[in-house]
Ligand code: NDP
């Protein structure tokens with residue numbers, strides 16, 4: 439069956455790889471991101487064999503998002519699959535030094551826009567008694583790390599929101615899955631470090647990180663299991679990544695006794 443797949447953040451990384459993966463299997467696409475020229479290039483590449491609708495949009499603009507969803511062409515008005523992928527981390531500073539604007543941008547993009555998009559499309563999915571919402575979370579939503587602060591907290595929200603959706607949608611034939619990747623090489627670190635390529639490169643130095651293709655293959659599989667199966671969550675790390683021990687500050691006792 440040909441499906442319609444709406445992908446946010448399709449101009450690079452996981453979203454772009456998902457667009458290619460689903461198109462290769464004949465699924466029709468709605469692609470959203472701010473960099474419309476990249477989406478249009480992808481449309482030119484893929485529209486030989488599938489239908490592709492592109493929307494250049496800042497997803498944090500509530501009015502623009504409502505308008506974009508309400509004016510989707512008839513063939514893609516209610517997607518079968520929504521991949522809530524657009525998101526970002528900004529900075530790696532400690533909480534007492536972090537940029538407040540960066541925090542707000544992460545909250546507005548990773549939480550508010552994702553929630554709005556879901557709320558806008560869900561009534562159509564409920565009415566057609568069919569749908570699958572894929573939320574892109576992160577290992578950062580499960581495991582804290584220094585400097586992860588608000589980014590990790592937004593992804594913890596996405597994890598819990600995914601579970602809450604499952605609870606609300608029981609009996610409605612709508613699947614919800616939270617995909618939680620670890621270290622993956624995309625434009626993610628370039629964005630986090632505000633286009634500082636050398637800082638971004640150090641994140642991946644000496645590692646074999648996940649690729650966007652790895653994640654697209656996994657999302658495609660999660661969308662292809664039998665109708666009665668729901669993958670609630672999937673955490674994926676590269677083999678070169680695992681947990682560290684809890685940190686202990688050994689200067690505390692000395693300073694407490696003075
Ligand atoms: P990329 O930076 O390569 O892709 C991010 C995508 O999000 C881009 O297409 C970007 O498009 C889009 N986007 C960001 N902000 C907005 C906005 N305001 N409006 C519209 N689109 C927006 O990174 P990834 O592919 O790695 O990231 C995809 C998701 O995966 C994110 O949610 C990220 O948090 C998550 N993730 C990433 C991991 C990693 O290590 N790479 C690991 C775990 C999770 P544009 O700039 O054109 O608007």
Ligand code: 8X3
Nearest residue numbers: 576577578619620621
């Ligand atoms: C991206 C993974 O560890 O850089 O979500 O936060 S991490």
